[in-house]
Amino acid sequence: MAYLTVVDGVKQFVGFRALNGVSISVEQGEFFTLLGPSGCGKTTLLRAIAGFNDLTSGTITLAGKDLRSVPPHQRDIGMVFQDYAVFPHLSVFDNVAFGLKPRKVPQAEIKTRVAEALDAVHLGALAERLPAAMSGGQQQRIGLARAMVINPRLLLMDEPLSNLDAKLRIELREEIRDIQKRVDIATIYVTHDQEEALAISDRICVMSAGQIEQIGTPQEIYGDPQTLFVANFVGTLNTLDTGPNLERMLGQLSLRAPNADTWTIRPESLRLVGEGEGAGPDHAALEGTVAKFTYLGREAHVLVKTDVGELVVQLGAAELKTLRSPGDRVFVLVPRDALMAFDADTKRIKLED
Amino acid sequence: MTRRFDFWSLVSIATWAILLLLLIIPVGSVLLSSFIDRSGNTTIANYLAFMSEPRYQRAFVNTLIVGFGGLFGAMLLGSIMAFCISRFQIKGSRFVSLLAILALVSPPFIGAYSWIVLFGAGGVVRAWAKEIGITMPPIYGVGGILIVFALKFYPFVYLMVSGALSNVNRSLEEAAEGLGLTPLQRTFKISFPLVLPALTAGGLLALIQSIADFGTPRLLGRGFNVLATEAYALYSAEIGSNMSMATTISMVLIFVSMAFVMIQRFMSRRNVYHGNMINKPVKIQLKGWRNWLAHFAVYFIGLCGAMPVIISIIYSFRKTSGPVFQEGFALQSYERIMFNLGDVVRNSLTFSAIAVALIVIAGTIIGVLVARRTNLNTSLLDGAFMIPYVMPGIVIGIAYIAAFNTGPIVLTGTAAIIILSIFIRRLPYTVRTTSTALRQISPSLEEAAISLGYSPFQAFLRVTVPLIVPGIIAGAMLSFVTAINELSSSLVLYVGSTITMPVRIYLLILDGDFGTAAAMSTILLVLSGIAVYIAFRLMGRNEQALL
Numbered sequence: 001m002a003y004l005t006v007v008d009g010v011k012q013f014v015g016f017r018a019l020n021g022v023s024i025s026v027e028q029g030e031f032f033t034l035l036g037p038s039g040c041g042k043t044t045l046l047r048a049i050a051g052f053n054d055l056t057s058g059t060i061t062l063a064g065k066d067l068r069s070v071p072p073h074q075r076d077i078g079m080v081f082q083d084y085a086v087f088p089h090l091s092v093f094d095n096v097a098f099g100l101k102p103r104k105v106p107q108a109e110i111k112t113r114v115a116e117a118l119d120a121v122h123l124g125a126l127a128e129r130l131p132a133a134m135s136g137g138q139q140q141r142i143g144l145a146r147a148m149v150i151n152p153r154l155l156l157m158d159e160p161l162s163n164l165d166a167k168l169r170i171e172l173r174e175e176i177r178d179i180q181k182r183v184d185i186a187t188i189y190v191t192h193d194q195e196e197a198l199a200i201s202d203r204i205c206v207m208s209a210g211q212i213e214q215i216g217t218p219q220e221i222y223g224d225p226q227t228l229f230v231a232n233f234v235g236t237l238n239t240l241d242t243g244p245n246l247e248r249m250l251g252q253l254s255l256r257a258p259n260a261d262t263w264t265i266r267p268e269s270l271r272l273v274g275e276g277e278g279a280g281p282d283h284a285a286l287e288g289t290v291a292k293f294t295y296l297g298r299e300a301h302v303l304v305k306t307d308v309g310e311l312v313v314q315l316g317a318a319e320l321k322t323l324r325s326p327g328d329r330v331f332v333l334v335p336r337d338a339l340m341a342f343d344a345d346t347k348r349i350k351l352e353d
Numbered sequence: 354m355t356r357r358f359d360f361w362s363l364v365s366i367a368t369w370a371i372l373l374l375l376l377i378i379p380v381g382s383v384l385l386s387s388f389i390d391r392s393g394n395t396t397i398a399n400y401l402a403f404m405s406e407p408r409y410q411r412a413f414v415n416t417l418i419v420g421f422g423g424l425f426g427a428m429l430l431g432s433i434m435a436f437c438i439s440r441f442q443i444k445g446s447r448f449v450s451l452l453a454i455l456a457l458v459s460p461p462f463i464g465a466y467s468w469i470v471l472f473g474a475g476g477v478v479r480a481w482a483k484e485i486g487i488t489m490p491p492i493y494g495v496g497g498i499l500i501v502f503a504l505k506f507y508p509f510v511y512l513m514v515s516g517a518l519s520n521v522n523r524s525l526e527e528a529a530e531g532l533g534l535t536p537l538q539r540t541f542k543i544s545f546p547l548v549l550p551a552l553t554a555g556g557l558l559a560l561i562q563s564i565a566d567f568g569t570p571r572l573l574g575r576g577f578n579v580l581a582t583e584a585y586a587l588y589s590a591e592i593g594s595n596m597s598m599a600t601t602i603s604m605v606l607i608f609v610s611m612a613f614v615m616i617q618r619f620m621s622r623r624n625v626y627h628g629n630m631i632n633k634p635v636k637i638q639l640k641g642w643r644n645w646l647a648h649f650a651v652y653f654i655g656l657c658g659a660m661p662v663i664i665s666i667i668y669s670f671r672k673t674s675g676p677v678f679q680e681g682f683a684l685q686s687y688e689r690i691m692f693n694l695g696d697v698v699r700n701s702l703t704f705s706a707i708a709v710a711l712i713v714i715a716g717t718i719i720g721v722l723v724a725r726r727t728n729l730n731t732s733l734l735d736g737a738f739m740i741p742y743v744m745p746g747i748v749i750g751i752a753y754i755a756a757f758n759t760g761p762i763v764l765t766g767t768a769a770i771i772i773l774s775i776f777i778r779r780l781p782y783t784v785r786t787t788s789t790a791l792r793q794i795s796p797s798l799e800e801a802a803i804s805l806g807y808s809p810f811q812a813f814l815r816v817t818v819p820l821i822v823p824g825i826i827a828g829a830m831l832s833f834v835t836a837i838n839e840l841s842s843s844l845v846l847y848v849g850s851t852i853t854m855p856v857r858i859y860l861l862i863l864d865g866d867f868g869t870a871a872a873m874s875t876i877l878l879v880l881s882g883i884a885v886y887i888a889f890r891l892m893g894r895n896e897q898a899l900l
Binding site: 050051052071072073074075076077078079081082083085087088089098099102103143146147150156 | 795797798800801802803804805806807808809811812816819820
């Protein structure tokens, strides 16, 4: 049995259902991320595990024992908050030591453990300061040290980086990942940032409208999305216009999927080629004109008008030398195995080779 | 979901009980009494009398005159001062603010009397002016009342507007500048609309206070009667006391005040602006005559407003012979208080302390209830919060007499009735500030403590309480200032043994013993000053909290 399990979790609020039969299981030492847009239920699920909002129905177990009957302050679960929740009236040291006091840790041990925790988050020098004047990044480091120092059975993080600026976000997410691996503690991380989820997680659970769309490793989620929602939410996606032009292209590639409702492809799978290049049984070439060229430094996005709709083509560093201008006539190379088809229920259709 | 009966259910019930006993029953008694004639029959004769008798008509019109006069005077002085202080470099602007605070916390009545000392029939300034050949009219009458009201109530407008003005994002004015508006156009088209809610709120306070004040018209009016003085006269007349007419006038006063509160809310209903404060306004250094004019205006208003306080401090140290002032200085007035009036000071201190203690305990617990449990709806609180605005002290006093003179609970003549009247007037304020403070504390702070192993109650005690205690103490200090200066309800409710300092000051002034009155006012002022100082130390110098 997995370390943490939630089975058939339902949370009913007045007028709407935040969680609609959610089941997850998290292994010991695993970094598990709940990913989804706001209102998808990810924070509700996290808070149910923390004990701040009980489920309407369903079971939660930790290490084989029922968790719902345990009051939140006895669950021994560390939590990191979006707004840091650092106690403004306590020094950095006292903030981190706060959770050790009810655990009756001896004074000398408190000193060493707090010092270790602060060193781990690079705040050792600021122990005696009050947190009010500190930056968001420093405050969140306090929050992290405070949650880790009690050696909790489970670590929960509720969008801990979303109030920080972009550079710091990347820096701190690496630190979180390193610390988590070092102390080897099961962690559930909530975010709406797909890049962050891909970078940090062992496994990702993509949620939408109170339900789970897909659970899998970052590679599975990005490379093999099982629903249209996941494909759209994680990464970017071109959706092809249905019609005779699309049928002709699929015929060229000898792809048949009678139930297919939506055909999609990721921008980085497409390439721009010259006339007559590359086409064959595994690749279709679509003629089109450049509508927009967006230069982003290490990559560029070219919006190409074709007869299956406007497609975004992502150019890598090697192809950036050629400048494309609106109106240029180009050919878009579509690889057969990169096309993804979804049925009317937005479920992925397996395409036979 | 069913919630089990717990501590908070008890608090909820207690809150309702407090409101019922101390508010609904007294106001209900006033309402009832106004519909009953002397022989005990139900009648609307009182209201008919109110509408037909010239005496009451005149008082009604006079009330509106002093109300709007006070409003416009306070708005004029307050906005000039606010504009100068928040937009120009004024030397000693903190001192000027202090003068405004002094005017605000100065004991009531003393203002009117100090102006009589200076500009009355035998006024010092008038005597000087006469010597150099200028004849000034004495300050009595409606003009004098309006001058005193403008100078006493301008701090309401000043504090409100200067707060709003210093919060107008400078980018807005810069944007207007970029669009080609002249400085004057900017002021009227950008800054003015943005501070209008503050201006009307400050003006409303001045208006309500002007309507409620009855000491000033009584001392300065000389026949110029307003509703508050009529109500008090009807209530206190030794022969032919007419309680039902007094309560009728009280009801009219409540409705007039309520109407103005509604009008102000309606006016500023859409005009709440929340700016981001990235770009704070800067103060301009004026040059030449403009600089002189700005300094003169600010110091003139500030010093005139604080004049009664200054006069009474000076006069408290003057040598006296009986009630007559002599040349030179002495501590006689203070000695008289020490030896003869110690019990008055003691009364004031104990009543205020007990009232504040009750306010803090009840206000904090109810505030937590309001902030954390939504079952006590906020509209109820909003209703209760209007009490201090729409119930003039005189009316509260009369209402308490009407409710607690006979019947199951008899409190007249006790200290309790004075304490409770102070309690109910200040309680809503404390509830509001506590619940606002609690709402500003992120719930994740307590959740963090819970996740770290503290029970919810312990988390509240160790995280939330330390964060709100400074604010609670500061609020208590400000309540103390209100409590110890409270005059008009105590004047109705006092008996010989429960006389308080403001009441005694009033009686001393009526007796013509200004020396002792001045000394007692000075003591009150010192006590208020200490309380304000402690409050400012705890929460920063937040002058708006005094409103």
